[in-house]
């Protein structure tokens with residue numbers, strides 16, 4: 045219960061922040077529930093308020109209906125898609141999942157007029173007839189409340205959601221009141237620079253890792269790492285990759301490693317095999333298409349692993365052996381004091397690049413560890429160091 049109060053507080057703080065994140069990710073774990081919520085922050089404040097209101101009431105409902113002591117641990121996940129059509133219509137789709145139940149909430153927002161469009165602003169009477177017919181025949185609904193329908197566009201189809209079901213209508217069959225033209229997103233291929241580094245396998249090494257990003261703090265953290273000649277590993281969420289593509293290019297160009305942390309932070313030990321594979325593969329694909337880079341590592345959400353993950357995910361599973369508990373302490377001094385005594389040669393440290401206090405804790409930690417003689421390496425570099433050390437032990 046208390047965790048959710050904190051979550052709302054964060055929600056408001058994010059809203060009042062002086063600089064903007066393009067995607068807000070809130071992850072929470074309590075004894076009875078886990079929740080992961082991602083939603084976009086757009087250029088439109090009116091739309092942002094509507095999205096936040098929906099997210100807030102979803103979390104509140106989940107909290108009161110699913111998180112009691114006498115039920116098994118439940119999961120809330122909210123993921124999103126957002127799409128700017130013809131540089132005018134912002135289409136935001138929020139997909140809420142609780143266990144096996146799915147709800148879809150959509151918004152079409154006219155950024156020229158700063159107003160939300162209803163389905164009547166988008167479809168002509170003739171379009172509405174085609175739509176009703178499709179919904180009746182396709183989904184078996186006799187009576188539909190037009191106002192309750194969710195709509196999503198891509199360059200070929202209009203998707204209409206009724207609850208968790210949807211029908212698709214080819215755009216060429218519709219007249220439409222707004223102009224939607226084919227506007228294919230061009231995938232830019234990008235070649236990141238490989239950075240050459242000298243690591244002494246006989247010296248002390250440590251692998252700093254950051255989960256749940258990227259965020260507005262990621263670039264600041266990379267700047268800081270660069271200052272100390274440090275590299276780290278960033279386990280990113282697929283749903284943020286294309287939005288933060290420039291940040292992630294900077295992450296790679298500075299000699300860091302990127303790993304897979306699922307697409308929308310679903311609890312991977314609790315989803316179907318199909319969903320598990322989709323969460324991992326979608327993330328691999330968007331990272332490759334955006335950055336020309338293929339992650340070799342995966343960090344399972346909430347650090348939970350089972351045989352299904354081991355059997356189906358063709359990436360090295362990386363957990364951690366030092367937890368900074370940054371999400372819990374929320375204070376840079378406390379984080380620093382908690383983590384320092386736990387640091388030792390060869391450890392993997394868990395942090396989150398989604399908090400300002402983690403960034404501030406790093407400002408304390410990096411100079412201290414540098415003085416103690418640590419080399420800051422990526423997880424793959426740590427593996428290499430370990431295998432060189434094993435070889436040396438065998439031969440010596």
Ligand code: ZN
Nearest residue numbers: 255256345346
């Ligand atoms: Zn996570």
